[in-house]
Amino acid sequence: GAVVSQHPSRVICKSGTSVKIECRSLDFQATTMFWYRQFPKKSLMLMATSNEGSKATYEQGVEKDKFLINHASLTLSTLTVTSAHPEDSSFYICSADDGRIYEQYFGPGTRLTVT
């Protein structure tokens, strides 16, 4: 099946710094990539949808200047959490689809801890 990778898997950063998370589709070209946030024992909350070469579409309530998304190629999307604060600590998961079928392929997630 299709594989999506994320890097890093875990990151600890200090408050005020920025963190970049990469999401790659390894064996297919991702028409669309999605970024989710998940709190412990909670559901996945869609943050934004990104298409290669265009601006991301953010969900209501998600600050686009806080969570910068870049989808530079059909296999790579990045999420940068700018000026991170402890409340940004969470599990961030990306997913991708290849535009042909409805199934989304999820990455393994990145656990961000802001101290």
Added chain:
Amino acid sequence: GQQVMQIPQYQHVQEGEDFTTYCNSSTTLSNIQWYKQRPGGHPVFLIQLVKSGEVKKQKRLTFQFGEAKKNSSLHITATQTTDVGTYFCARSSGSRLTFGEGTQLTVNP
């Protein structure tokens, strides 16, 4: 918003017992997807239901889509410890998914 409500939030069963999680929407769904997330893992696609009254089976898992396309269920027969995890339903709007709150299943051996 167009949410999907999922119950129960938690379910503890003894190995061998059956398990069911339910997903409900106040509006008609074009389709419903089901995902499983193991502890510490990421969601993995299980199935998509599209047709009214549709029933699909995957080994011990049975998925149903209501006649009115407003509810869905996932039933596991004779649970095993490998079934442990959180099961999410999700409605799709184009390629955007809105997830239910999930049902966390624990199985006592």
